Amino acid sequence: EAGVAQSPRYKIIEKRQSVAFWCNPISGHATLYWYQQILGQGPKLLIQFQNNGVVDDSQLPKDRFSAERLKGVDSTLKIQPAKLEDSAVYLCASSPGGLVGVAAQYFGPGTRLTVL
């Protein structure tokens, strides 16, 4: 079974530029998550999708971050414009959904973003 795929693996941009990350979850997984992991900290949830609907985006900085999950499969996370403090690893995770899914989130390898 293929795992969660993310691209790119690394990205370096200047502040005020825009950037987009892509995630392909495990086939059949209804729920998709984006986490931000700042160096030296644990991941923090940015947004959660159930199929193509948003379940929780309370911690997403909506003035600069946006995310979508078209057709309930792949997802993109965009930052526009980027700030220095956005430097972090962006992790995508997926789960089967439902109570079983609550207990089993599978993570991708992440995208390391550096904002100069």
Added chain:
Amino acid sequence: AQTVTQSQPEMSVQEAETVTLSCTYDTSENNYYLFWYKQPPSRQMILVIRQEAYKQQNATENRFSVNFQKAAKSFSLKISDSQLGDTAMYFCAFILPYGGSQGNLIFGKGTKLSVKP
């Protein structure tokens, strides 16, 4: 609000020995899940073990076991017969299976474990 605290930023252990990583959490809820995740230098987060709060029996997965003390809100991870491949960041995490924050994994800051040959 739920919080997870890992009080040991770094630990080291000799190969083949046993090490215990500490985790405490705070919640007013009675039903929840607890997890230990491993994040090697390659960065892929891997689930090590999970515990359902309503189960009194401590979870075990091969060399990994937990000591779950619900009243004390403590959830430690014991790694027996440590191997070089166990070198990684270990994160303790908490989740509620219901409500608006369902699916919101709350992580501690992690413990960096080094296994020395």
